[in-house]
Amino acid sequence: MICPLRIIYYLCLLCFSGCASIVPKSVQGLDGVVSQAVYVHPVKNNSRQAALSVWQKDGKTWHRLYLVSAVIGKNGLAAPCQKKEGDGKTPSGVYPLGPAFGYAPAIETGLLYRQAGNNDFWVDDAASMQYNQWVKGTPAARSFERMKRSDNLYQYGVVIEYNESPVIPGAGSAIFMHVWRGYSSFTAGCVALNQRYLRKILRWLNRQYRPVIILE
Numbered sequence: 513m514i515c516p517l518r519i520i521y522y523l524c525l526l527c528f529s530g531c532a533s534i535v536p537k538s539v540q541g542l543d544g545v546v547s548q549a550v551y552v553h554p555v556k557n558n559s560r561q562a563a564l565s566v567w568q569k570d571g572k573t574w575h576r577l578y579l580v581s582a583v584i585g586k587n588g589l590a591a592p593c594q595k596k597e598g599d600g601k602t603p604s605g606v607y608p609l610g611p612a613f614g615y616a617p618a619i620e621t622g623l624l625y626r627q628a629g630n631n632d633f634w635v636d637d638a639a640s641m642q643y644n645q646w647v648k649g650t651p652a653a654r655s656f657e658r659m660k661r662s663d664n665l666y667q668y669g670v671v672i673e674y675n676e677s678p679v680i681p682g683a684g685s686a687i688f689m690h691v692w693r694g695y696s697s698f699t700a701g702c703v704a705l706n707q708r709y710l711r712k713i714l715r716w717l718n719r720q721y722r723p724v725i726i727l728e
Contacts, residue, residue, distance in 0.1 A: 550567075564580050584701075599684075603674050603701070639654070672687040684701060
């Protein structure tokens with residue numbers, strides 16, 4: 513039996529643009545070239561559960577398209593500039609989104625897309641020269657993760673361009689937006705959500721609009 517409070521929560525999170533919404537200050541303050549934003553905010557302090565809203569700018573005005581449930585790191589959000597490899601936290605801040613990735617040869621998205629196969633890996637060994645990079649073929653590293661997982665959590669995903677320019681060893685790696693295990697789950701530091709809504713976001717995202725994700 514589903515808890516009535518859970519039903520009410522989901523109904524609230526599936527509110528579309530016809531509903532009144534207040535534009536977050538961090539969305540309003542984005543660089544003028546940015547016209548798409550994904551805003552992620554924990555439902556309470558140190559929570560693994562979060563609300564994820566999708567924003568599009570029309571002229572100078574931001575409009576919320578929809579709001580859904582998401583999950584973040586098992587230890588919540590890291591304080592600004594405090595994310596560390598293996599801490600179980602999602603980094604705070606504003607980061608570009610892209611490329612998209614997944615298991616299919618192609619998907620519907622306005623982002624660049626990269627297919628993940630059995631020979632694709634992401635390096636999380638802070639001592640490796642390939643740290644925080646997608647590598648094809650056996651990595652020169654002691655630890656890494658497969659981009660084609662057996663649990664299908666990466667069947668659809670987007671790279672959150674965290675710790676990339678420059679790459680700082682030990683500051684965290686492999687931060688994505690990907691498919692979740694469910695509302696009561698958590699991640700190692702990524703943002704995860706229902707596959708249906710992730711695919712909807714992928715179709716909406718377009719690199720011409722300089723999309724970003726805001727984590728706060």
